[in-house]
Amino acid sequence: MHTENEQKLRALVARTKIFLLDMDGTIYLGETPIGDMKNTLAAIRASGRKIVYCTNNSSKTANEYVRKLERIGLFGDGDTVYTSGMATAEYLREKYPDASVYLVGTDAVRAEFSAGGVRLCDEDADIAVLAYDTQLTYAKLVRINRMIVEGKLYIATHPDDVCPAEGVYPPDVGSFIRLLACSSGKMPDVICGKPYTIMGERLAARLHVSPDAITMVGDRPHTDIRFGNNNGFGTLLVLSGETDAAKAAAVPASDRPEAIARSLNDIVCFL
Numbered sequence: 001m002h003t004e005n006e007q008k009l010r011a012l013v014a015r016t017k018i019f020l021l022d023m024d025g026t027i028y029l030g031e032t033p034i035g036d037m038k039n040t041l042a043a044i045r046a047s048g049r050k051i052v053y054c055t056n057n058s059s060k061t062a063n064e065y066v067r068k069l070e071r072i073g074l075f076g077d078g079d080t081v082y083t084s085g086m087a088t089a090e091y092l093r094e095k096y097p098d099a100s101v102y103l104v105g106t107d108a109v110r111a112e113f114s115a116g117g118v119r120l121c122d123e124d125a126d127i128a129v130l131a132y133d134t135q136l137t138y139a140k141l142v143r144i145n146r147m148i149v150e151g152k153l154y155i156a157t158h159p160d161d162v163c164p165a166e167g168v169y170p171p172d173v174g175s176f177i178r179l180l181a182c183s184s185g186k187m188p189d190v191i192c193g194k195p196y197t198i199m200g201e202r203l204a205a206r207l208h209v210s211p212d213a214i215t216m217v218g219d220r221p222h223t224d225i226r227f228g229n230n231n232g233f234g235t236l237l238v239l240s241g242e243t244d245a246a247k248a249a250a251v252p253a254s255d256r257p258e259a260i261a262r263s264l265n266d267i268v269c270f271l
């Protein structure tokens with residue numbers, strides 16, 4: 001590794017109190033932990049730093065992610081999960097506490113919003129929310145399209161076009177947004193997840209630390225790294241997922257990380 005990058009990596013790790021970890025491509029690929037990730041995460045915890053798994057995927061609840069992380073042996077004491085769905089629910093509760101919400105989302109995520117104090121209803125709601133609904137139906141599309149055309153506030157949990165998966169990547173919220181833009185002529189008024197600031201502001205408020213003590217680690221420059229840069233967090237790009245060294249060298253300034261590592265496992269010697 002280049003010496004200048006190594007110095008940046010050392011300085012970044014030294015000031016970090018909380019690691020926000022993207023999941024797919026950063027700590028695992030599908031069901032397989034990347035390298036010796038179990039021991040890397042244990043070393044982060046042993047150093048007194050906290051781990052927050054931070055995902056845009058709003059088709060699953062935090063509990064569903066905890067179960068997956070436990071199943072592959074990565075979840076540990078003090079770790080937490082934060083999804084773009086959770087950020088959206090907190091944003092709604094804080095900004096629009098009395099509003100009713102029509103949520104296009106999975107049954108489990110709808111239950112998580114309700115438990116989080118968001119008043120969901122299917123008819124005559126004030127606000128339309130689009131999550132990554134893997135149980136999407138035509139009736140749901142018709143209903144949310146009608147609300148958008150009527151001028152109701154329209155919020156999307158995150159902007160990703162596709163979801164990382166084995167084989168061909170399936171359509172994610174960004175693709176649903178384009179479908180609805182075609183039918184309604186409108187784009188979302190608010191998008192909460194990475195790379196935008198609502199999820200970052202909610203996280204900083206929850207974690208009670210200054211942004212520069214938080215480091216976002218991820219494999220996607222245009223979501224993970226731009227998210228860190230937009231929110232004043234440290235940023236570490238890992239080359240264990242979607243981005244190789246050649247792609248990393250070609251990213252625009254907005255998506256440029258503070259440091260690069262082959263994988264998160266490379267930071268252990270700096271903890």
Ligand SMILES: [Mg+2]
Nearest residue numbers: 022024025219
């Ligand atoms: Mg990723």
